[in-house]
Amino acid sequence: MPAHDVLIIGAGLAGQRAALAAAEHGANVAIMSKVHPVRSHSVAAAGGINAAISVDDDWRSHAYDTVKGSDYLGDQDAIEVMCSEAPHEVMHLEHIGVTFHRNDSGELDLRAFGGASLKRTAYVADITGQAMLHVLYEQLMMHHETVQRYEEWFTTSLLIGEDGQCAGVIARDVRSGRLEAFTAKNVILACGGAGQVYKPTTNGLIVTGDGIAIAYRAGAPLMDMEMVQYHPTTLVETGILITEGARGEGAHLLNSNGERFMEKMAPNKMELASRDVVSRAEQIEINEGRGVGPDGSGIYLDVTVVPRRRTLEALREIVNLGRDFAGVDITREPVMIRPGQHYIMGGVKTDIDGRTPIDGLYAAGEVACVSVHGGNRLGANSLLDTLIFGRRAGEHAARRASQMPMPRANTKAQLQTDAARIDAIIARPHEGRRVSEIKNELGEVMNRHAAVFRDEQGLRSAQEAIARMREESERAWIDDRGTIFNQDVLGAIELGFMVDCAETTVVAALERKESRGAQFRTDYPERNDEQWLKHIDLTLGGGDGPQVTYSPVTITQWQPEERKY
Ligand SMILES: Cc1cc2nc3c(=O)[nH]c(=O)nc-3n(C[C@H](O)[C@H](O)[C@H](O)COP(=O)(O)OP(=O)(O)OC[C@H]3O[C@@H](n4cnc5c(N)ncnc54)[C@H](O)[C@@H]3O)c2cc1C
Helix, strand or coil: CCEEEEEEECCCHHHHHHHHHHHHCCCCEEEEECCCHHHCHHHHCCCCEECCCCCCCCHHHHHHHHHHHCCCCCCHHHHHHHHHHHHHHHHHHHHHCCCCCECCCCCECEECCCCCCCCCEECCCCCHHHHHHHHHHHHHHHCCCCEEEEECEEEEEEEECCCCCEEEEEEEECCCCCEEEEEEEEEEECCCCCHHHCCCECCCCCCCCHHHHHHHHCCCCEECCCCEEEEEEEECCCCCECCCHHHHCCCEEECCCCCCCHHHHCCCCHHHCCHHHHHHHHHHHHHCCCCECCCCCEEEEEHHHCCHHHHHHHCHHHHHHHHHHHCCCCCCCCEEEEEEEEEECCEEECCCCCECCCCCEEECHHHEECCCCCCCCCCCCHHHHHHHHHHHHHHHHHHHHCCCCCCCCCHHHHHHHHHHHHHHHHHCCCCCCEHHHHHHHHHHHHHHHCCCEECHHHHHHHHHHHHHHHHHHCCCECCCCCCCCCHHHHHHHHHHHHHHHHHHHHHHHHHCCCCECCEEECCECCCCHHHHCEEEEEEEECCCEEEEEEEECCCCCCCCCCCCC
């Protein structure tokens, strides 16, 4: 049976950064991913990564912007860690080979991004995630003697030892269908977010909330699950993301009257207010009949105001996306966009070293909630979050591993449970609904009721629909009964994970009876610091669904104030 000091589930930026850090600290490391590592969703990240590296900037300004962007729900101790360590982390990436864009003087160029007081986003055109992910993968290759890679292995559950600590995972080899137990002194979940719970979403098909559900089922608390980010610029037809880098370069948002409506909501920052504010402003224009397109469900993003040469140099990927997916040359005419699900601020609750309350279990990246994003993430702060907390989790886990023996767990029993679960899925009769049908309905329900605007009635109807879909998903049938690359069986397991994520999102959204950050309750339209300046934590109660508790927001130097852009 494979055994490792540090076993990392997920090979996106958080996972690879954790693996590199743990290996550099002398640990015997393994990294597991359900897809080839460089196909992890981090590869899609476009616009850039924030760090106060310009001589005019200061990490405290970055931290303040992040606190304000979070609508004061972010934990300020964690935000201070992230922002103060950011410049060193970005320079480290530069030194190991990420070809960040440079200006005419040869310095790292920085672009404007939403909610930032000044330009602080380093970028590689609009393929920043791809550039970073490939460089980290090359670095991992250099550690091939101490970093074992389990590529195309799907983790089904955590192994919890007799003493309650995490002792490894159970995983299925996607290529052969073989199920195996992996023991580990420490497991770091770096499985990414849960965008596929929504339809449409900017997230790829693999982003199904696996790590969140796996941790939750093992007893780890989730935090800030109600906070789901809608990105202001996603293509109307497909939900594909047009990076905030476009507005950072100067693009305008226009309604059907040709007005730059952001003037009403954010007269100072205009299109570069934080994402929750811009998405809400767009949705108001659409709801009040000033949208564009045949059914008025869009807004125009006008990139033509950016010099064409600059667009072709710094935004070339969205030129391709506009052409291929909307049939529009964005350098010559506006493109129709609307707010679309993009990111989840919530996730597995951790401390600033990635530790969860379960000994030996860590989480980092979008799967985790430290919470640095609170009610709303600033653009280009997620890549930073993955690297800072991925590294810190890797280092901490490596240190912990050096001081302990390999934990013991009843691997046989857990293996049998997971094998029986998979066998039962494969044996389901062709009755009831298909996995894909339920998944589509789940996404549409969430997009209708747990989106930019929410209210009690809508959330209650989502909750009822999710309860029904949970039952249906436990009987949903699949076509492929084989073992080799059986994506059907994985899809059925993922559907169960997504139902857990949807349920916890809706429960938390119902619980928070105020409007803050990405959660706008039309029935409670004001922010209410007196009652709700606190995190909502959810744990799986014995058979009764999510149990709600609260935890305080950590405030160090920035007291809550009215948020204006
Ligand atoms: C289109 C787009 C553009 C973006 N642009 C930016 C940007 O410019 N700047 C920014 O800061 N943020 C951006 N973001 C957000 C950012 O890219 C993500 O939040 C971040 O990359 C998540 O990284 P991660 O390492 O946490 O997870 P991911 O990169 O999603 O990796 C998850 C890993 O977990 C593995 N995994 C999942 N489940 C299992 C399982 N059951 N078993 C085994 N392995 C599993 C996957 O295979 C994968 O390797 C963007 C997001 C999108 C969708």
